[in-house]
Amino acid sequence: MTALLAPSTLARPRLPRWAPVVVAVAALAVAGLISLLFGWSWIALLVVAGLLYVFALPLWSRVLEGPRAATDRLMTHLVWGSFVVVCVPLLWLLILVVQKGAPVINGHFLTTSMRGVIGSMPGGILHALQGTIVVTLAASIIAVPIGLMTAIYLIEYGRGGRLARVITFLVDVMTGIPSIVAGLFALALLVMFFGPAFRAGIGGAIALALLMIPTVVRSAEEMLRLVPSDLREASYALGVPKWRTIVKVVLPTAIGGIVTGIVLAISRVIGETAPLLVTAGYNDSMNGNLFSGRMTTLPVYIFNQYKTPGATPLGAHAADPPGYARAWGAALVLIVIVMILNIIARIIGKIFAPRY
Amino acid sequence: MAKSIDITDLDIYYGDFKAVEGVNMTIKAKAVTAFIGPSGCGKSTFLRSLNRMHEVIPGARVEGKVTVDGQSLYDSAIDPVEVRRRIGMVFQRPNPFPTMSIYENVLAGNRLNAKRMPKATADTIVEKSLRGANLWNEVKDRLGKPGMGLSGGQQQRLCIARAIAVEPEVLLMDEPCSALDPISTAAIEDLIHELKSDYTIVIVTHNMQQAARVSDDTGFFNLKAAGQPGHLVEFNPTKTMFTTPDNPDTEAYISGRFG
Ligand SMILES: Nc1ncnc2c1ncn2[C@@H]1O[C@H](COP(=O)(O)OP(=O)(O)OP(=O)(O)O)[C@@H](O)[C@H]1O
Ligand SMILES: [Mg+2]
Numbered sequence: 059m060t061a062l063l064a065p066s067t068l069a070r071p072r073l074p075r076w077a078p079v080v081v082a083v084a085a086l087a088v089a090g091l092i093s094l095l096f097g098w099s100w101i102a103l104l105v106v107a108g109l110l111y112v113f114a115l116p117l118w119s120r121v122l123e124g125p126r127a128a129t130d131r132l133m134t135h136l137v138w139g140s141f142v143v144v145c146v147p148l149l150w151l152l153i154l155v156v157q158k159g160a161p162v163i164n165g166h167f168l169t170t171s172m173r174g175v176i177g178s179m180p181g182g183i184l185h186a187l188q189g190t191i192v193v194t195l196a197a198s199i200i201a202v203p204i205g206l207m208t209a210i211y212l213i214e215y216g217r218g219g220r221l222a223r224v225i226t227f228l229v230d231v232m233t234g235i236p237s238i239v240a241g242l243f244a245l246a247l248l249v250m251f252f253g254p255a256f257r258a259g260i261g262g263a264i265a266l267a268l269l270m271i272p273t274v275v276r277s278a279e280e281m282l283r284l285v286p287s288d289l290r291e292a293s294y295a296l297g298v299p300k301w302r303t304i305v306k307v308v309l310p311t312a313i314g315g316i317v318t319g320i321v322l323a324i325s326r327v328i329g330e331t332a333p334l335l336v337t338a339g340y341n342d343s344m345n346g347n348l349f350s351g352r353m354t355t356l357p358v359y360i361f362n363q364y365k366t367p368g369a370t371p372l373g374a375h376a377a378d379p380p381g382y383a384r385a386w387g388a389a390l391v392l393i394v395i396v397m398i399l400n401i402i403a404r405i406i407g408k409i410f411a412p413r414y
Numbered sequence: 415m416a417k418s419i420d421i422t423d424l425d426i427y428y429g430d431f432k433a434v435e436g437v438n439m440t441i442k443a444k445a446v447t448a449f450i451g452p453s454g455c456g457k458s459t460f461l462r463s464l465n466r467m468h469e470v471i472p473g474a475r476v477e478g479k480v481t482v483d484g485q486s487l488y489d490s491a492i493d494p495v496e497v498r499r500r501i502g503m504v505f506q507r508p509n510p511f512p513t514m515s516i517y518e519n520v521l522a523g524n525r526l527n528a529k530r531m532p533k534a535t536a537d538t539i540v541e542k543s544l545r546g547a548n549l550w551n552e553v554k555d556r557l558g559k560p561g562m563g564l565s566g567g568q569q570q571r572l573c574i575a576r577a578i579a580v581e582p583e584v585l586l587m588d589e590p591c592s593a594l595d596p597i598s599t600a601a602i603e604d605l606i607h608e609l610k611s612d613y614t615i616v617i618v619t620h621n622m623q624q625a626a627r628v629s630d631d632t633g634f635f636n637l638k639a640a641g642q643p644g645h646l647v648e649f650n651p652t653k654t655m656f657t658t659p660d661n662p663d664t665e666a667y668i669s670g671r672f673g
Binding site: 217218286288289290291292293294295296297298299302303306307310311410 | 465467470472495496497498499500502503505507509510511512513522523525526527528573576577580
């Protein structure tokens with residue numbers, strides 16, 4: 059017993075606590091030296107220092123601590139490294155959008171449309187904001203009930219039958235439809251009924267709904283599958299009919315995940331440009347009517363501002379034409395909308411989540 | 415109103431697999447009937463066929479007759495939902511609703527069926543059912559807390575309270591004490607004794623002493639061989655069963671000489 063517990067058998071040599079710091083400093087120093095020699099930028103310096111650090115510490119560890127500890131350190135570094143690599147573009151994007159978008163955003167920008175705006179006159183995004191909200195809301199109103207009911211059919215009624223398998227296959231196929239194809243389909247559908255020149259928000263809503271449905275079905279299906287059959291049986295055993303069991307037991311138990319899935323679906327389609335360009339077109343003024351007249355959404359607005367940015371005002375220091383600035387402002391607003399949606403989803407998930 | 419149940423030539427299937435074969439028995443009203451037998455012999459399966467819970471599983475079906483109060487349960491005119499309303503069930507594993515509080519769990523049978531009732535009536539039902547399940551004193555100060563926050567034994571008693579809150583005529587219990595400590599077990603056995611005056615109770619148990627203590631009649635299920643359907647070996651008053659059983663297999667099982 060004592061022999062087993064003796065430090066000589068259980069203890070392993072460990073790297074000192076300050077080892078990571080020392081290696082980091084050394085890696086930075088070496089990278090700095092190389093950069094100086096070759097005249098690299100600070101980004102290259104950081105990359106080289108990072109790479110050196112990721113491999114140098116495990117190497118030292120291998121010599122001192124043995125192969126298992128070294129592998130552990132290397133893997134930890136690779137996992138953290140991947141995390142950093144993923145975060146960098148994300149943060150970069152956010153910083154860039156805030157940097158370029160924030161100066162443009164003010165009361166006027168948020169409360170006027172582009173009606174009659176020419177040259178460097180201050181314009182706004184209100185019409186695009188309205189369009190985005192109206193079109194996305196309409197798309198959700200179409201897609202959520204269809205998607206949810208499909209998922210309920212697949213899990214609660216279809217039970218792996220032939221129809222259920224066919225539906226699952228079709229939903230999978232739908233997932234792969236390119237958004238522009240959905241847009242062309244919606245356009246063709248409306249043109250069939252209302253004539254060749256018909257452009258309206260509803261077309262965009264239909265196209266977005268087509269893109270949303272598979273995501274909603276898939277995520278809701280997964281969530282419903284997670285609801286234990288014990289709960290359904292408990293409800294049946296109390297003499298509760300199946301449809302009430304689904305509405306009052308199964309759905310509330312899964313609602314957190316279902317809402318998250320719906321919000322993800324919305325976040326995915328809210329930035330779609332191509333299908334809206336062909337179905338809803340572009341318009342400079344306010345249009346709240348989904349069924350008549352062209353309707354601008356934020357992504358289409360951004361696209362248009364970039365395509366026709368207007369001329370840089372004479373004598374101004376700004377190198378960019380005014381359209382570019384508006385596009386960045388609109389992009390920032392779009393990101394904020396998606397963030398707000400996510401926060402709402404989290405709150406709803408919290409409220410309805412099973413309580414433990 | 416407690417009801418008696420008559421079972422004639424009942425075969426129970428999971429798809430093509432015959433799980434239980436040729437059961438004949440009469441379960442007496444206002445009495446406790448216990449089922450014993452080795453694991454996998456079809457006790458749960460048989461119990462679930464008594465309130466049409468069996469068919470909830472895809473592919474599961476039943477042949478033969480189950481008659482309650484003169485009505486054949488598997489008649490095409492019978493509404494399974496109504497059957498389950500009258501014949502309540504407590505499951506082997508506690509399964510309170512995770513989205514509901516203790517209070518809501520007890521009232522689930524009423525609330526899920528959208529039965530409206532004044533708050534006072536609801537309070538009375540909750541207290542009566544929780545007292546009936548021997549849980550009232552432990553939870554009376556936290557009725558609004560989630561039902562999943564209780565211990566396993568408390569959850570099981572919550573499920574019993576939930577089942578008796580809808581006042582069924584028959585109560586089916588599938589190993590209600592298998593996850594409980596001796597004190598909770600004793601509490602539930604006391605409860606079964608009390609409930610006997612109002613309900614017909616059917617209980618599955620692996621505990622011989624429990625069967626001997628609580629039941630009036632006992633049924634012994636067994637398997638002829640692995641993969642074969644389970645069948646009812648002997649059905650007799652509990653006293654006879656535990657003193658002078660008709661069948662040598664029963665005696666072997668009860669006295670622990672099984673195999
Ligand atoms: N959902 C199911 N699908 C297919 N076969 C099943 C299902 N449930 C049970 N069975 C089978 O039916 C037979 C009887 O099972 P059952 O659960 O009724 O046994 P039991 O007597 O309750 O056992 P235990 O004492 O372990 O609870 C077993 O062979 C089992 O494998
Ligand atoms: Mg069982």
